[in-house]
Structures are given as structure tokens and as C-alpha cells.
Amino acid sequence: MTESADQLASTTSDEPALADIDTETPAISRVYDYLLGGKHHYASDRAACQAMIDAVPETPLLAKANRAFVRRAVQYLVGEAGIKQIVDIGSGLPATGNVHEVAQEIDPTVCVVYVDKDPIVLAYGRALLSNNDNTTVITADLRDPDAIFEHPEVHRLIDTSEPFAVLLGGVMMHLEYEEDPFGVAARISARLPSGGYLMHCGCADPGDPRALELNRIFNESAMGSRCFAPVDEQLRFFDGLDLVAPGLVPANAWRPNPDFPDSDNPAQPMLIAGIGRKP
Template sequence: MNDRPAGGPGTSQDDPEATDLSRPSIARVYDYVLGGKQHFEIDRRAAQGFIDALPDAPAIAKDNRNLLRRGVRWLVEEAGIRQILDIGSGLPTEGNVHELAHAVDPSTRVVYVDNDPGVLAHGRALLAGDATTAVITADLRDPTSILADPVVTGLIDLSQPYALLLSGIVQHLADDEDPYGIVGTLRDALPVGGYMLLSHFLDDDEPRAAKLERGFLEGGLGTGRFRTWDEIRRFFEGLEMVEPGLVYANDWRPDAGTPTDSPVHTLYAGGIGRKV
């Protein structure tokens, strides 16, 4: 097996302590699908499992990433948010959350959270000298520890409005891992005026969703749950939905750069809710 990232030697993922090559990494698989260079053969094989099931599958990740970018811009420009907690952030890529936020207000504080140590290594290199942004290694499955982490509490005042980003991560929680309890802990911790952006694989009663889910589960990644509209809507319980509500990813406040002919338009949903 090729034991170097696609980007070649000299990257922080060459550190064996920061890289687990015994199984594919969600962050690295997404990096591969998005056209990045920080992935290994084991990640590419896992990605190929769902690409074989649906050759247009990489467009799902791109549609979701574009939704995240539009959502972050709206949160900072329109909602006035100046604190962001991005859980399941993945590896740095073009148009990172802190870059989008800082383009509006350089004082916006951002904390990235991911359970892949490689994300921490890359994040530290990218964010060196940036006092407004930090990255920690933590697991979504332990939301209480995330909210209590000293890096999080040192940079974000959790008593004041902030944006919680759960972009394309909750779908990797199986039903028996209590996804609603986990999201509920994070959602309920939001202060009044806080926001939650959540996007998720969508099962809109079409065969491709079941086919892709099998591709994720059988292709090596082992996670990737497609949920129905009602199942996804339940994650927003108690929040006031920002217009246009929970919709297909490309229908959430599209801009001139939003593709109108995405082949996987009906396989991803997302929205933003506000704590009132």
C-alpha cells in the first residue's frame, strides 16, 4: 500500500503519530473526493466504494461544501455572528470557514473540531500565528467534553451567540450511537441568538440513496447514513428555522455560483436554525 499522502513527502501527515493507516479516515476520504491531496490509498479505496455505486457521488461532497460556504457567509454577514464552533471540520481545503468569516470580519473567532489527528497537524500549520482560530482533536460522540474543552472555552464565549456547524458529520453517526441525543446536547447548549447549521445525506425515497448507503457501508468507510426529511428535521427540534428552512443543499440561498444542474441535487439536505 502507498503509505504517503497523494501530495507526496514533506507534509505533516507523514508523522505516523498523526496518521492512522489501519482504516480510512472520513476527513481524508472527503479530501480525496473534493480534489485535495492529503489522502492515502486506503482512503481512496474507501471512496471508490461509493463512487462505483454512483459515479456522480463526488458532487455530493461539493454540493455540501458549497452550502457550508454560503451558510457561513450568511451567518457572519447577515446574522452578525462572530463566534463559530465547527465540529467535524475535516482537513483544510479551499474556502475554509475561518477564511470566509475573516473576509467579513477578521476578529471572528473560530474553533475547528475533528477526531482525526491529521486534521490537528494540518490545522496547527495553517493557523500558526492566528490568535482568532484554533483546532482541537475531539469526538462528536462526546459533546460534553467538546463544550468543556479549554481551547473552546478560551476562544469562544459559550454564553454569547455563536454558530454551531455540523456540516456533513451527523450522517456518520449510526442510529445506535444516539445521534439525536448527541446533537441535542450541542443544540441545547446554544444561547438565545445562537445558530446551528446542519447538513446531511438525504433519503428522498429514491433508489440512489439506498445504493449509496450500501456503498459507504461496504466500501470500507463503514459509515454513511441517509435519513429522511423528517429524520433530519428532528435534529432542529426547538430551533426557529431560517428561511428557506430545511431544503435540498443547492436550494439554500443559492448564489450565482450554485450549480442548478447537480446530478445529486436530491441526495443532500441542509438548513440553519436559530435558538429563540
């Protein structure tokens, strides 16, 4: 158990027991946390990361570029599009610049529901959110959007008759083709009212040998799931939606923040990002 997990275990009593979490097998949530420089990871996660970093040293920069886009997307959705409700599916572990922090810094009334299939996210999320009435975290699976939207916590915080945004940051890429990622995206879009938004970012295969290598290592690991996919294919996640300018583009080209330029990030070509609006 990491030092932070020890601390959490001593400060909370009603979380899913961290003792039940399989620390021997790397988990996507904790691997991503390690790549971002977080604290919630175990030796198995660090070993999986090291294999990726040894092959492609830019791997942590890929995670950081992903996270930077998530922040800019939330700033756009809340600050410019006026969104007041967010469902963040595949939210990951708490990290610097959490979605609710970015959103509520702009508008403290914004409601956020974090959703992740990994129960460790619930454990750490609850500890972080204990004093925040507008934000909650649930354990649920992207592959079952109906279960997510019928969850009592989603009913409590999200009025689905009013515009809301669904964030799919770095998560669609973990669905296998047999799990029907395009059908899942369509079922989520169908839940959006007019004026609602869907955000997606994921690893793209720009013909870059680094992408092929990372894809191979990831698939051969215990986390094994499809990862990199062609850009044209990922456009299908936005079927029936109007893409917000500049479209589905390399993440650093999506409304870059002049105060935090990411354009010289050498991992950028491997990541694409976009936001669609329901007409």
C-alpha cells in the same frame, strides 16, 4: 505517505505524528478530501472512493455540493446574522474555502474552533493556522459535546454567553442510532444562548436509487456508518430552534449564490441543509 504529508512532516515538529495514522484503512476525513479534489489522502482512501464512484459517478459532486453549502452557511451566519464565533464540529481536513477564511474575509475578528475526531485534521490544521490568533483546531468527538464545550481552547476563543454558531456539516450522518444522534443535537442546542445558531447538512434519502446504493457501499466499507436518512427524521436535529428560511431543504435551494449556481448539480437531491436559530 502523500507528497503533502511528506512536506508537512518536514516542516513541523510538534504535531501528532502522521506516522501513527492508519493509512491502510480509509478514513472519512481523507475520503471527503479526495472527493473534493484535495491532497491529503492515501491509496486506501482512493480505493474506497473509487468503489463509490464506480457505483454512483455523481459522488464527488455530492461532496462539492456539501462544501458549497458550508460556505454559503458561513456567509449567511457572519455576513447577515452577525455571528462572531463559530464551533465547526466534524470540520474535516483543510480544503478550499475553509470556514475561518470565509468568515474572516467578511469580519476578521470572527473566532473559529475546528473540532474533528480524526487527529490528522489537527496535524494539518495546526500547520495552516499557525499565524491565526482567532482560529484553533482540537481533536474531540461529537458524541461527547460536554468535552468539546469544556475544552480549554473552546473556553479561550468562544464566549458561550454570547451568540455563537455550531456547524455540523456532513457529520451527524456518521452517528449510529445507538449513539443517539438526536440526543447529541439536543445537548449541543442546549449550549447555545438565545440568538445562537445550529447548522446541519447531510445525505438525504429521497427515494433515489443512487442514495440507496451509496449508503450500502459506505456501510460495507471500513468507514461503515449510517449515512442517508429521511428528511423528516433530520428535522429533529432542530428541535427547540426556529428554522431560518427557507428551512431544511435540498442544499442547492438553501439561499443559492447567483454567482456560483449549483442548481444543475445532479447529486443535489441527495443532500439537505438547514440552519436553526435559538429563540
